[in-house]
Amino acid sequence: MKKTILTFGLISGVLSSVMMCGTLRFLSDLNHGQKAMVIGYTTIVLSFLLVYFGIRSYRDNISNGAITFGRGFTIGICITLISCVFYVVTWEIVYFNFLHGFMDGYFAKLIQKAQSTPGTPEAIQAKVAAIRHSQQLYENPFVNALYTFIEPFPVGLLITLISAAILRKKPQSQPTSLPATA
Numbered sequence: 001m002k003k004t005i006l007t008f009g010l011i012s013g014v015l016s017s018v019m020m021c022g023t024l025r026f027l028s029d030l031n032h033g034q035k036a037m038v039i040g041y042t043t044i045v046l047s048f049l050l051v052y053f054g055i056r057s058y059r060d061n062i063s064n065g066a067i068t069f070g071r072g073f074t075i076g077i078c079i080t081l082i083s084c085v086f087y088v089v090t091w092e093i094v095y096f097n098f099l100h101g102f103m104d105g106y107f108a109k110l111i112q113k114a115q116s117t118p119g120t121p122e123a124i125q126a127k128v129a130a131i132r133h134s135q136q137l138y139e140n141p142f143v144n145a146l147y148t149f150i151e152p153f154p155v156g157l158l159i160t161l162i163s164a165a166i167l168r169k170k171p172q173s174q175p176t177s178l179p180a181t182a
Contacts, residue, residue, distance in 0.1 A: 001058060001075060008054030009079040013086025016047035016152065020090055024099065044152045047083055051076045051156065052163040059167055066171035072164030080156030084149055091148045092141060107135040 023039055055075050059067040095102060114127040137143045 001062070001071075004054055004058045004062065005075055005078040005082070008050045008057065009082025012047050012050035012054075012079055012083035015050065016044065016083050016087045017090040019043035019047060020087065021094065024094065040151075041155065044087075044155050045159070047087075048080065048152070048156045048159045050083070051079045051159050052167070054079045055163050055167050059169060064171065066169050067167060069164050069168045072167050073160060076160030076163050077157070080153065080160055084152050084156060087152050088145050088148045092145060095144065096141065103135070103138055107131055107138075
């Protein structure tokens with residue numbers, strides 16, 4: 001089981017890292033809009049397809065064609081966690097070394113949206129202060145890693161649940177042979 005988890009987790013993690021680095025240029029051009037979210041989450045889903053293939057590989061090659069939901073879930077969530085670690089480490093390296101101001105546009109957009117919504121000046125000012133606080137927290141690598149982990153993990157969890165449910169299969173029962181009578 002460990003070999004399957006490591007193999008598919010590492011492939012999924014490398015795939016997510018490569019796709020993140022490959023799409024960052026497009027995402028910054030899209031100025032953190034809906035299209036950027038679609039592209040970002042599409043790459044996340046593509047990397048998590050390895051969860052399905054990992055569970056299926058274990059079922060077909062190691063478990064003699066049978067797997068319980070629990071075992072499938074365990075394999076899938078471990079693959080998901082490995083992939084998420086790659087995603088987070090890649091973002092930490094890219095953000096703090098190459099794109100340090102990348103999220104400034106996102107936070108500016110949130111502040112502009114908060115300022116354009118109806119409400120009392122005090123409520124708007126409180127929203128803006130909360131956004132600025134989040135922006136300050138994002139500069140802490142630990143908090144940044146937690147925020148980043150929250151992006152892919154729910155997707156991986158959902159794909160794990162679906163894959164474990166689809167791929168579960170009971171072992172084939174061996175027909176009992178009747179003793180021969182003489």
